[in-house]
Amino acid sequence: MPEAIAEEVKEVEDLTSENVTIKQKRELLKASEVYLDVRFVYPDEGEVWDGSVPVYYRRTGVFEETSEGMADVIEQAYDNMHPSKREQWEQEQRKFWEDFSGNVTDEFFYVIMDGEWHCGHEFPDNNNPSRRIQDIKEKGYTLSSKRMQCEECDRSKMHRQIVRFPRGGPTGYETMSxxxxxxxxxxxxxxxxxxxxxxxxxxxxxxxxxxxxxxxxxxxxxxxxxxxxxxxxxxxxxxxxxxxxxxxxxxxxxxxxxxxxxxxxxxxxxxxxxxxxxxxxxxxxxxxxxxxxxxxxxxxxxxxxxxxxxxx
Structure with a gap:
C-alpha cells in the first residue's frame, strides 16, 4: 500500500472505535467506487465480520473524501452490522421482497442477505446475473464488490457482499417504485x-x-x-x-x-x-x-x- 494511502487509512482508523480495524483502501476503477476493507469485532457476541464498506459509492449517495467523513460511514456500518440487529433486518427484508417473489432477483438477494462474501457460482443459474445484481442495487441496497480467490472455482473471481445499511444507504439514494x-x-x-x-x-x-x-x-x-x-x-x-x-x-x-x-x-x-x-x-x-x-x-x-x- 502506498505510504500516503497507508497514512490516510491509519488516520481514519484512529477516528473509529477500538473494535474496528481498517485493512486497506481499495478503488474499483470500473465502477468509480472506493472501499475500505475492514474487520469488525463484536466482543460481547464473540463474532467477527470481515468486509468492505464503500466510502465513495454514488448509488447510495456516499461521497466521502475526508478522514472524518469516512470514519463516520465506518461507524454507521459497524452499528448496522451488529449481530443483534441481524434478525430484525432480515425479517424486514423478507417482508419487502414478498412483493417480488418469483421474479428471480429475490433468489439472488436471499443468497447474499447474510452479509458474507459470495462468489458468482453461488447464485442461481441465470442468463443475465449482472442484471439481477443491478436490480438489487436499484432497490437501494449497498453491495460491495471484490475480486478474490474462490477455493471451489479454483481461480480469482468477483465476489459480492451486502452491507446492512438501510435501503438507500447512509444518506439515501433516489429510488423509484x-x-x-x-x-x-x-x-x-x-x-x-x-x-x-x-x-x-x-x-x-x-x-x-x-x-x-x-x-x-x-x-x-x-x-x-x-x-x-x-x-x-x-x-x-x-x-x-x-x-x-x-x-x-x-x-x-x-x-x-x-x-x-x-x-x-x-x-x-x-x-x-x-x-x-x-x-x-x-x-x-x-x-x-x-x-x-x-x-x-x-x-x-x-x-x-x-x-x-x-x-x-
Missing part, C-alpha cells in the same frame, strides 16, 4: 431513444443526468404521481444493453473528461468533446456539462443533428 417505473415508460410513449422506435417490452427509464455525477444534493424523492413534465425532463428510455453502454460512456467521461459520441458521431449541439473547464464534475451544476452530449438527451441530439444537416 415499480409503479412509477411503468408509468414513466407509458408517459414517454415506449419510445426507445437509441433505436428511434417504439417497442412494447425491454425498456428502462434512464436518468438523462448520469448518476455518476450526482452528489447528495441531487437526490430527491420520486413520487408515483410525478408530473408528466418532470418525467419528460428527467428521463429517457433505453434497453438494458444501451443503458449499460451509457453507464460506461458516462463513467469514462467522469474519469477522463472526454464526452461521449453516440454511433461514433462527433457532434455536440452545445460544447465539444471536452468536459467544460468552468463546470464542476459533480453536483447539480454538473448537469450543464452534460448538455449537448448525445447520450444526455438522444432525442434532442438527433433533432439538432438533423437540423444541422438540413442547413444550406
Amino acid at each position: 415499480d409503479e412509477l417505473r411503468e408509468r414513466i415508460i407509458r408517459v414517454l410513449g415506449r419510445y426507445d431513444v437509441f433505436e428511434n422506435t417504439t417497442r412494447q417490452q425491454g425498456l428502462l427509464p434512464d436518468h438523462k443526468f448520469p448518476e455518476i455525477r450526482w452528489d447528495e444534493t441531487v437526490r430527491e424523492d420520486n413520487p408515483d404521481d410525478m408530473p408528466e413534465e418532470e418525467i419528460e425532463e428527467k428521463f429517457q428510455l433505453l434497453d438494458n444493453q444501451r443503458n449499460q453502454q451509457k453507464r460506461e460512456v458516462c463513467r469514462n467521461c467522469f474519469q477522463t473528461g472526454e464526452r461521449g459520441t453516440p454511433y461514433g458521431i462527433n457532434f455536440f449541439y452545445e460544447g465539444d468533446e471536452e468536459w467544460p473547464e468552468d463546470v464542476p464534475e459533480q453536483g447539480p451544476e454538473a448537469e450543464q456539462g452534460c448538455v449537448g452530449c448525445g447520450w444526455y438527451d438522444l432525442q434532442k441530439w438527433r433533432a439538432e443533428l438533423n437540423k444541422r444537416l438540413q442547413e444550406p
Whole structure:
C-alpha cells in the first residue's frame, strides 16, 4: 500500500472505535467506487465480520473524501452490522421482497442477505446475473464488490457482499417504485431513444443526468404521481444493453473528461468533446456539462443533428 494511502487509512482508523480495524483502501476503477476493507469485532457476541464498506459509492449517495467523513460511514456500518440487529433486518427484508417473489432477483438477494462474501457460482443459474445484481442495487441496497480467490472455482473471481445499511444507504439514494417505473415508460410513449422506435417490452427509464455525477444534493424523492413534465425532463428510455453502454460512456467521461459520441458521431449541439473547464464534475451544476452530449438527451441530439444537416 502506498505510504500516503497507508497514512490516510491509519488516520481514519484512529477516528473509529477500538473494535474496528481498517485493512486497506481499495478503488474499483470500473465502477468509480472506493472501499475500505475492514474487520469488525463484536466482543460481547464473540463474532467477527470481515468486509468492505464503500466510502465513495454514488448509488447510495456516499461521497466521502475526508478522514472524518469516512470514519463516520465506518461507524454507521459497524452499528448496522451488529449481530443483534441481524434478525430484525432480515425479517424486514423478507417482508419487502414478498412483493417480488418469483421474479428471480429475490433468489439472488436471499443468497447474499447474510452479509458474507459470495462468489458468482453461488447464485442461481441465470442468463443475465449482472442484471439481477443491478436490480438489487436499484432497490437501494449497498453491495460491495471484490475480486478474490474462490477455493471451489479454483481461480480469482468477483465476489459480492451486502452491507446492512438501510435501503438507500447512509444518506439515501433516489429510488423509484415499480409503479412509477411503468408509468414513466407509458408517459414517454415506449419510445426507445437509441433505436428511434417504439417497442412494447425491454425498456428502462434512464436518468438523462448520469448518476455518476450526482452528489447528495441531487437526490430527491420520486413520487408515483410525478408530473408528466418532470418525467419528460428527467428521463429517457433505453434497453438494458444501451443503458449499460451509457453507464460506461458516462463513467469514462467522469474519469477522463472526454464526452461521449453516440454511433461514433462527433457532434455536440452545445460544447465539444471536452468536459467544460468552468463546470464542476459533480453536483447539480454538473448537469450543464452534460448538455449537448448525445447520450444526455438522444432525442434532442438527433433533432439538432438533423437540423444541422438540413442547413444550406
